[in-house]
Amino acid sequence: MEESDALRAARAVRRSVLGDAYVDGQSADPDPAGREFQDYITSTAWGVWARGGALASRDRSLLVLAMTAALGRMEEFRVHAGSALRAGVTDEEIDELLFQIAAYCGVPAGVAARRVVRAVRAERGEA
Incomplete structure (x- = not known):
């Protein structure tokens, strides 16, 4: 794809939210x-x-x-749950979001999302 200002801007946002290690791994x-x-x-x-x-x-x-939780795309949900802090989302907001997911997307989606959130937090050394 031709390098454009729009692509450069999109790359910069992706890198700022997902982090260099993830983007470098995907782009290699x-x-x-x-x-x-x-x-x-x-x-x-x-x-x-x-x-x-x-x-x-x-x-x-x-x-x-x-949206990724609603679609059952837990692998993508995990990527974004792990980078949400970089985007300005607090753990408290994610906790509240889990209730919304369970209420509007179904309990199985909420439970799956909660499992992912707990795993992400455990990986970063939190309860």
Whole structure:
């Protein structure tokens, strides 16, 4: 994909939210199609974050957490749960979000999301 200002901005937001180690790991694919795929998802998904508008990174993070939980995409939920603090989301807000997920997406989705949150917190050395 051609390097554009929009792609550079999307890359910067992705890196600031997910961290260098995660982005570097995802971007290290030696396959040209894999690199193109990374550029595509960066420009589409992270381009939304980079466009500005009325939503702050914190709000976007909470929305992504809610949507990935609702869709049962726990692997992606885990990525965003682990980076939510960098986006300005507090643990207390994530705890409250779990109630919303259980109420509106179903108890199984809420339970699965809570398991992921507990695992992420355990990995960072918290209860």
